[in-house]
């Protein structure tokens with residue numbers, strides 16, 4: 001046991017709050033909130049303006065709106081990496097202030113010049129300025145908050161960037177609704193609601209410039225840190241090479257591209273779609289706000305609501321559901337229902353997005369993670385540009401159609417048709433990635449949902465564990481100790497640093513608990529007390545041995561882990577297995593093994609191998625048979641994380657089966673081995 005125990009991480013919510021307690025960061029954050037708010041308002045206003053400038057032509061309006069989005073995305077594709085490098089050469093504070101002043105000026109100029117050409121030119125220039133502003137901001141944050149708070153600072157920044165979208169959408173709708181009232185407040189004409197939104201946007205940038213100018217805490221001089229962005233084409237090429245090798249990651253990437261294509265189609269077509277349903281700019285604002293509200297709900301609550309559900313299944317299932325809502329959106333010709341549909345659409349897209357990114361983080365080996373993320377991000381940007389360019393073309397090609405059925409007439413226009421197609425594509429891609437992930441092929445989706453709703457058991461699947469953590473499970477005398485030692489030797493021969501431990505009794509405290517739990521002198525323990533004592537042993541074991549060893553990059557093998565509690569205290573002692581699992585989940589702070597090896601043997605053979613049965617081993621055969629069945633059931637819940645071996649084989653045969661599976665663990669295959677092995681599963 002280490003002399004000093006590692007300090008547990010601080011709870012997350014407090015971290016976000018405390019990072020905002022740093023005055024300098026709070027000022028910067030305030031300015032980010034305002035400029036993001038302005039930026040979203042500007043996006044809504046410029047797309048609305050593009051539609052206005054089109055003079056009522058359906059095709060022109062579609063293309064004009066797409067033009068605004070493309071103008072905003074293109075600079076990042078071509079200029080992103082260069083901008084980062086250039087930004088690093090300038091004084092950060094001055095660079096940020098200058099960029100903000102110019103952005104304010106550009107937004108004011110859009111309604112004044114009021115032409116297509118200047119609308120696009122100004123958007124491109126604004127984006128270019130943002131490309132210089134962002135790396136300067138990124139480099140500044142660590143100076144203001146310190147390394148340990150970086151992650152919560154990033155969360156706070158994300159909140160500022162995306163949390164402001166629905167607020168901006170509401171503001172935009174209100175502006176449009178009360179435009180004439182607002183205008184009457186001014187002695188001179190200030191233009192349409194769109195113009196007002198653009199001026200408001202300029203004001204937020206001016207405010208940001210003012211705030212940052214006053215932030216003397218920002219160190220003088222150029223940013224020391226190098227820009228992270230690599231060349232987009234190079235990252236695409238490198239990323240594709242690694243991604244194309246694993247089926248699972250390929251499925252993930254394809255699915256995420258599908259999700260973003262669908263989202264792109266909705267964003268690009270939203271204004272004309274709203275127009276088709278008889279809505280104006282105010283309705284556009286509401287619909288836009290609804291998408292982002294849904295997204296936020298999905299991202300914030302989805303993982304919690306579906307915590308019991310296998311992530312691999314959740315990804316494909318939520319993408320398909322999002323696709324179905326898209327189809328509904330296209331088919332329901334009613335603005336109010338569309339707003340509700342869009343909230344669900346946003347929520348399921350949000351769930352797809354978080355599960356996708358979490359899984360990418362989990363499944364991709366450390367050495368190539370950065371590259372893979374860069375690849376996915378580049379691919380998403382390019383997909384968005386492509387979809388935003390293609391979707392309106394499809395919509396324009398379909399044009400406006402009016403159908404008459406008996407007395408009723410209704411319209412089915414290009415935007416709806418395109419959204420319908422996008423929805424179908426998203427559903428199909430979702431279904432494909434659901435099957436690609438091949439998660440628990442023997443368990444039906446419905447029994448999985450039922451499990452998830454019932455309680456904890458479904459939750460033992462798919463959670464992230466970095467490093468290699470292997471648990472041996474099985475009944476009495478199945479050969480766990482024998483095999484765990486053999487595996488340790490095999491791994492050490494391959495140059496791994498291995499910690500072999502066991503439960504109960506892997507720690508000093510655990511030794512004491514083990515005596516109580518297994519000694520005959522203890523007598524009968526109430527089943528709940530027994531479950532808690534095993535959980536106490538486990539909590540301390542994870543805290544003082546397993547986590548520290550994993551953190552040091554060691555391979556950890558444990559002879560028994562929480563499946564034993566589920567099987568023995570759950571199925572054996574007849575407590576609810578889900579409740580026992582919850583106690584273990586709490587005790588281990590959700591540390592799940594990378595691989596659980598169940599050695600399966602009829603109870604009477606295993607018991608027959610033992611000489612002096614302990615308190616639990618002395619239980620009747622029926623008890624042990626229930627335990628055995630529970631292990632097998634757990635393995636069936638998540639076949640990808642379990643290996644079941646037949647314990648009737650010889651010691652050598654069992655060992656061979658184990659090393660064949662362990663040898664394929666992605667995290668074991670570091671870069672010194674042939675590259676092909678990195679993703680092999």
Ligand SMILES: Nc1ncnc2c1ncn2[C@@H]1O[C@H](COP(=O)(O)OP(=O)(O)O)[C@@H](O)[C@H]1O
Nearest residue numbers: 476477478479480481482483609647649650651
């Ligand atoms: N595959 C096997 N076939 C026959 N005997 C075995 C096998 N594996 C282990 N044994 C023997 O069975 C006994 C129990 O093995 P052990 O590894 O201690 O099991 P566990 O840790 O699961 O209780 C030991 O005497 C061991 O030598």
Ligand SMILES: Cc1cn([C@H]2C[C@H](O)[C@@H](COP(=O)(O)OP(=O)(O)O)O2)c(=O)[nH]c1=O
Nearest residue numbers: 475476477503504534560564565568616617
């Ligand atoms: C880890 C754990 C073990 N146990 C039981 C199973 C075993 O009977 C006993 C551990 O004994 P041990 O001698 O370590 O196991 P084995 O005989 O397989 O080598 O504790 C539980 O009931 N719940 C648990 O959570």
